[in-house]
Structure formats: structure tokens, C-alpha cells
Amino acid sequence: xxxxxxxxxxxxxxxxxxxxxxxxxxxxxxxxxxxxxxxxxxxxxxxxxxxxxxxxxxxxxxxxxxxxxxxxxxxxxxxxxxxxxxxxxxxxxxxxxxxxxxxxxxxxxxxxxxxxxxxxxxxxxxxxxxxxxxxxxxxxxxxxxxxxxxxxxxxxxxxxxxxxxxxxxxxxxxxxxxxxxxxxxxxxxxxxxxxxxxxxxxxxxxxxxxxxxxxxxxxxxxxxxxxxxxxxxxxxxxxxxxxxxxxxxxxxxxxxxxxxxxxxxxxxxxxxxxxxxxxxxxxxxxxxxxxxxxxxxxxxxxxxxxxxxxxxxxxxxxxxxxxxxxxxxxxxxxxxxxxxxxxxxxxxxxxxxxxxxxxxxxxxxxxxxxxxxxxxxxxxxxxxxxxxxxxxxxxxxxxxxxxxxxxxxxxxxxxxxxxxxxxxxxxxxxxxxxxxxxxxxxxxxxxxxxxxxxxxxxxxxxxxxxxxxxxxxxxxxxxxxxxxxxxxxxxxxxxxxxxxxxxxxxxxxxxxxxxxxxxxxxxxxxxxxxxxxxxxxxxxxxxxxxxxxxxxxxxxxxxxxxxxxxxxxxxxxxxxxxxxxxxxxxxxxxxxxxxxxxxxxxxxxxxxxxxxxxxxxxxxxxxxxxxxxxxxxxxxxxxxxxxxxxxxxxxxxxxxxxxxxxx
Numbered sequence: 001x002x003x004x005x006x007x008x009x010x011x012x013x014x015x016x017x018x019x020x021x022x023x024x025x026x027x028x029x030x031x032x033x034x035x036x037x038x039x040x041x042x043x044x045x046x047x048x049x050x051x052x053x054x055x056x057x058x059x060x061x062x063x064x065x066x067x068x069x070x071x072x073x074x075x076x077x078x079x080x081x082x083x084x085x086x087x088x089x090x091x092x093x094x095x096x097x098x099x100x101x102x103x104x105x106x107x108x109x110x111x112x113x114x115x116x117x118x119x120x121x122x123x124x125x126x127x128x129x130x131x132x133x134x135x136x137x138x139x140x141x142x143x144x145x146x147x148x149x150x151x152x153x154x155x156x157x158x159x160x161x162x163x164x165x166x167x168x169x170x171x172x173x174x175x176x177x178x179x180x181x182x183x184x185x186x187x188x189x190x191x192x193x194x195x196x197x198x199x200x201x202x203x204x205x206x207x208x209x210x211x212x213x214x215x216x217x218x219x220x221x222x223x224x225x226x227x228x229x230x231x232x233x234x235x236x237x238x239x240x241x242x243x244x245x246x247x248x249x250x251x252x253x254x255x256x257x258x259x260x261x262x263x264x265x266x267x268x269x270x271x272x273x274x275x276x277x278x279x280x281x282x283x284x285x286x287x288x289x290x291x292x293x294x295x296x297x298x299x300x301x302x303x304x305x306x307x308x309x310x311x312x313x314x315x316x317x318x319x320x321x322x323x324x325x326x327x328x329x330x331x332x333x334x335x336x337x338x339x340x341x342x343x344x345x346x347x348x349x350x351x352x353x354x355x356x357x358x359x360x361x362x363x364x365x366x367x368x369x370x371x372x373x374x375x376x377x378x379x380x381x382x383x384x385x386x387x388x389x390x391x392x393x394x395x396x397x398x399x400x401x402x403x404x405x406x407x408x409x410x411x412x413x414x415x416x417x418x419x420x421x422x423x424x425x426x427x428x429x430x431x432x433x434x435x436x437x438x439x440x441x442x443x444x445x446x447x448x449x450x451x452x453x454x455x456x457x458x459x460x461x462x463x464x465x466x467x468x469x470x471x472x473x474x475x476x477x478x479x480x481x482x483x484x485x486x487x488x489x490x491x492x493x494x495x496x497x498x499x500x501x502x503x504x505x506x507x508x509x510x511x512x513x514x515x516x517x518x519x520x521x522x523x524x525x526x527x528x529x530x531x532x533x534x535x536x537x538x539x540x541x542x543x544x545x546x547x548x549x550x551x552x553x554x555x556x557x558x559x560x561x562x563x564x565x566x567x568x569x570x571x572x573x574x575x576x577x578x579x580x581x582x583x584x585x586x587x588x589x590x591x592x593x594x595x596x597x598x599x600x601x602x603x604x605x606x607x608x609x610x611x612x613x614x615x616x617x618x619x620x621x622x623x624x625x626x627x628x629x630x631x632x633x634x635x636x637x638x639x640x641x642x643x644x645x646x647x648x649x650x651x652x653x654x655x656x657x658x659x660x661x662x663x
Contacts, residue, residue: 006073029176036049036064038156042071043069047064048065048193050196051196061159064158065155066157067154071123106129109160109161109163113126115145122149123139174200179231181202181231187244187265203226206224208222212296216293217270221264225260225262229261230263235260242272253302259316266297318353320363331348434627437620441543441582446544458538465578465623487558535573537577538578539578540581545581546582546588547591547619551581563612563613571611576613580618581620584617594608603616605618
């Protein structure tokens with residue numbers, strides 16, 4: 001029988017101007033996405049988008065090919081010529097463009113042609129942007145079908161031509177399609193969407209699963225948390241059949257949570273009774289919504305969702321805390337020693353974090369001054385005699401109920417306890433380290449060598465020299481090498497004379513090692529907030545050597561060399577030279593005189609000072625006393641018990657001190 005083309009042309013059920021109003025705010029990429037949704041709604045497992053560009057980079061044509069069921073041309077009034085009244089309006093599995101999405105093409109080009117194959121029938125449909133209400137449709141022979149559909153059992157191929165606007169770049173389209181089709185691709189990973197051969201993957205997400213048992217069934221729940229909003233989709237609960245068809249969807253309790261975008265998929269064989277196949281009868285889903293099974297499911301589901309959201313808030317709160325710290329919003333605690341300032345900072349961070357978890361919007365939108373004011377008020381109130389008042393303040397501001405108030409109080413108490421425990425552990429370690437070093441200096445000083453004995457001890461316990469030296473920074477090779485080379489220019493700097501030694505130390509043992517140098521260069525801020533390079537050189541004499549006037553002269557000479565070295569002439573480079581020994585010789589008149597004079601400056605051990613270089617001489621007993629004095633109150637409150645170390649060997653003491661510890 002000869003083929004006779006059948007014309008099924010006609011008009012949409014709405015005027016051209018009425019159609020264009022519906023697409024007023026549609027972006028070019030969304031017009032393309034609507035055509036992809038048409039294919040997915042038609043059951044396609046593969047949608048292929050190919051974009052052809054002109055020689056100068058403009059958009060020439062676009063082809064969207066899918067292997068769905070195609071368009072039923074026998075009922076044009078029930079599909080292609082419908083607008084805003086899709087036959088799938090009762091199907092939650094369709095995208096829900098209400099039969100109009102296909103006409104969004106006019107936002108990017110002049111002409112759209114649909115080639116389709118449905119149940120062995122081939123057809124071509126043309127719509128022009130100049131008259132969107134007019135549909136030109138005709139059946140065609142197989143040899144007239146688009147070549148891309150020639151081997152397909154069914155499907156549709158849309159070609160777009162005569163572009164008035166260029167499409168965005170492929171990378172932009174891929175990013176937007178990843179968000180738009182993410183939930184669909186997570187639910188149905190066997191489906192494939194490509195743009196110029198590049199596969200679209202769901203955007204970054206975290207999936208958490210749980211099983212919920214009701215009286216009649218077990219429901220498998222997948223919570224997908226998206227890093228960004230998945231297209232225009234809100235947070236829904238999707239009730240899914242075994243064939244991964246959406247039977248029903250409703251708003252999730254997580255909807256409209258700030259920066260929290262989720263899709264919840266609920267699957268169970270129990271739901272099959274509510275699946276409508278063609279014209280067959282099925283139990284209405286509304287009966288499930290009023291059942292005891294649904295009540296139990298929603299109760300347990302909401303508990304699961306609240307738990308996941310709470311974990312999300314904890315993570316977001318920590319991100320905010322990190323951002324606040326980077327912006328300098330937390331107090332600096334100048335004047336407090338390191339142990340107390342570390343505790344205060346950690347304590348106020350946890351308070352702010354607890355508040356952020358309860359009320360994420362509190363610090364959002366305000367300016368930096370307001371944010372810093374709130375943080376500092378919380379800090380001061382938390383450590384004052386009126387610290388219990390913090391609960392009254394937060395309750396009045398956040399309008400917390402009794403349960404939330406109890407939870408917040410518990411969080412703050414736990415935070416305080418955790419920080420106290422950390423402080424106790426830190427001080428106990430340091431007190432133990434001081435006790436062990438005392439034992440070394442008092443009992444084992446004759447046998448201790450700079451390398452390897454003292455070197456690692458000092459590097460892991462730089463706090464011994466005071467709070468300002470707790471973290472000296474990483475070594476900078478160029479500065480380190482230069483400083484060592486300049487030091488070597490000092491005459492007899494590494495020689496040890498008999499008069500330098502303690503009475504019971506042998507010269508041979510002392511000569512085996514050179515003095516220990518700890519050299520660091522670090523960028524810092526001065527009191528006015530100006531940057532400068534702080535160069536610290538710590539020279540540690542072997543415990544068997546008593547510091548004398550010769551060593552002071554060498555220290556002065558080293559300071560002079562550094563101050564005149566061209567590379568260090570900058571006003572933004574400042575030095576601190578610290579000479580450390582077990583004791584100072586009684587004959588070292590110059591050292592004792594300078595130390596007495598420098599007491600006026602209030603800096604223990606200072607022997608010389610100018611705008612560029614400060615030099616210090618310290619003994620280990622003085623360093624130990626400074627630690628105990630600065631931490632006297634805390635040590636007394638902790639009532640730590642000093643263990644007797646007299647029986648410990650040198651090796652046991654060194655092994656303990658050389659272990660890396662938190663500074």
C-alpha cells in the first residue's frame with residue numbers, strides 16, 4: 001500500500017502571547033532543560049544533546065535525542081497541542097511542565113522540529129517562534145525520519161535552528177544540568193544524559209540511609225543532602241515504587257532550612273498497591289496517608305531527619321567558627337599566659353558554636369562590629385562572677401523553650417568541663433617536663449650533650465622560654481644558614497676552656513659537641529598591627545659549662561655582627577638572642593651587673609636592648625622558676641602531685657621529654 005501522509009496540524013489551546021508570558025523569566029539553559037525533561041517524562045533512559053557551533057563560536061544548531069516512547073500522533077489534542085493541562089497532571093513521576101515546557105525553545109531560537117517514532121509510526125512536527133500557537137504536524141515515511149532515530153524502536157529527536165541567542169558554554173550547561181537533574185539521576189543511576197559526549201553527573205551530595213519498620217512493612221529511606229540547591233526543586237519526600245516511579249510526593253519537614261537542600265526517597269514493596277498501571281484500578285494513596293503505618297513511618301522518619309539536620313548544623317557552625325577566627329572576630333587575650341588564653345579562646349568558640357547550632361541566623365547578615373561585640377560579650381559573661389546569667393541572656397534573645405534551654409546548658413557545661421580537662425592535661429605535662437629537666441640539670445648534667453640529647457627536648461618544649469616562644473615557627477633555611485655562618489666568625493666561639501667548666505666536668509667530654517642553636521624566622525605583627533620579621537636565636541650551652549664574661553662578650557659581638565650585616569639592615573627585621581646555660585659563674589661580674597640593671601625593664605634575663613636587637617641570658621633554674629610563678633595559681637588549684645624522679649635514669653627522662661607534645 002502506498003504511503004499517504006496524514007496531516008495532524010492544529011493550534012494550541014492558548015494564544016501566542018499567552019504562551020510567551022509563561023516563559024518570561026526562563027533562562028536559555030532552562031529552555032534546553034525543558035526538552036530534556038520531555039524525554040525523561042516519556043520514559044527515556046538516554047538523552048543525548050549535541051551542540052554545533054559556528055566558526056566564530058556562536059550557536060548554530062542543537063539536537064536533543066532520546067529513546068523514550070515518542071509522541072502519540074493519533075491523539076494530538078491530548079499531548080502536543082495541549083498547554084498548561086498535561087494528561088500527566090496526576091502523575092508525580094513526571095517533571096510537571098504541564099504540557100508547555102517544549103515551547104520554551106523560543107527563548108533561544110526561531111525554529112524547532114520534532115522527529116518522533118511512536119509504536120512504529122513516524123512523524124515530524126514543526127513550531128516557529130513567530131507563532132507558538134500553530135503546530136505543523138505530518139506523518140512521514142521511515143526514509144524521511146531523522147537519521148539519529150533510524151535504528152530506534154521509539155524515541156524523539158528535536159532539532160533547534162536559527163538561533164537568536166547563543167547558548168552558554170558547555171561547562172556552564174554541565175554545571176546547571178548537574179543541579180537540575182541531580183535528584184533524578186541519583187534515583188535512577190541507570191539513566192544517562194550527555195552534552196557533546198560529556199556525561200552529566202549528580203552534583204556533590206551525601207547520602208544517608210535508614211530502614212524504618214512499621215506494623216505492616218519495612219521502608220528503606222535514602223536522605224540525599226545536596227551541597228547546592230538541586231535546580232528549582234524544593235525539599236520533598238518521594239514515595240517510590242519498586243520500578244523507581246514516584247507514586248506521591250510531599251514537602252519534607254526540612255523544607256526551607258537555610259543552606260540545607262535535601263531529597264528524601266522512601267521505597268517499599270508495600271507501596272506497590274498504590275501504583276496505577278494504565279486504566280487498572282488501584283488503592284488510592286490517600287488511604288495510606290491516614291493509616292497507622294504512615295503515622296509510624298512519619299514519626300520515625302522525622303526523628304531521623306532531625307538528627308541529620310542537627311549534624312549538619314554542627315558542621316556548618318564549625319565552618320562559621322573557622323571563618324570568624326580567620327576574620328579576627330575572637331578576642332586575642334593579650335596579657336594572659338598561653339595556657340589561659342588557649343582555654344579562653346576554646347571556651348568562647350564552643351559557646352558561639354552552641355548558639356549557632358540553636359540559631360544559625362544569629363550571626364548571619366550582621367556587620368563585623370556587631371558580630372565581634374556579641375562574641376566578646378559572651379566571652380566576658382562566661383568567665384565572670386555572673387556567668388550563670390549567660391543562660392538568661394540567651395533565653396531572652398533566642399526565645400528557647402525549656403527543653404532547648406536544658407540542652408544548651410548541658411552543651412555549655414560540657415564545653416567548660418572539656419576545656420578544663422584539656423588545660424589540666426597541658427599543665428600537668430608541662431609541670432612534669434619541668435620536673436624532669438630539673439632532674440637532668442641537677443643530677444645528670446655531666447653526661448648530657450647538646451646533640452642529640454638536648455636538641456629534640458628543646459624543639460618540642462619551646463614554651464620553656466616563655467609564652468612568646470611557644471611556637472617559634474618552621475625553620476627558614478636561608479636565614480638559618482646565614483645566622484650560623486655569621487656566628488662562626490666570632491673568635492673561639494666553639495672552644496671550651498677549663499675555666500668554663502663546672503668543677504666536676506671533664507674537658508674531653510665537653511669538647512665532643514658544639515653549642516646547640518635553635519634558629520627561627522617568622523612573620524609577626526607588632527602592637528600597632530604592622531608586620532615585621534621576628535628572628536629568634538636560642539644558643540644553649542652544654543650543662544657542664546658555666547656562663548661567664550667571655551660568653552657575654554661573644555653574645556655582644558654576635559649581636560653587633562647581625563646588626564651590621566647588610567641583609568638584616570631592614571627596620572622590619574628584629575632579633576632576639578637568648579643564651580641559656582645551667583648556671584652563671586660567680587666570677588661573671590659583667591653578667592650579674594647587666595642582669596641587675598635590666599630588672600628595671602621588667603624582662604627577666606635581659607642584658608641588652610635597642611629597637612632592633614634584644615639579648616638575654618637565662619639559666620635553667622630561672623626558667624623553671626618563671627614557669628612555676630606564672631602558673632602558680634593554676635598549679636595550686638590543680639593540686640598536682642609531683643612524682644619522685646630521683647630514681648629515673650637519664651635515658652628514661654630524655655625519652656619522655658623528646659616525645660612530641662601539643663604546644
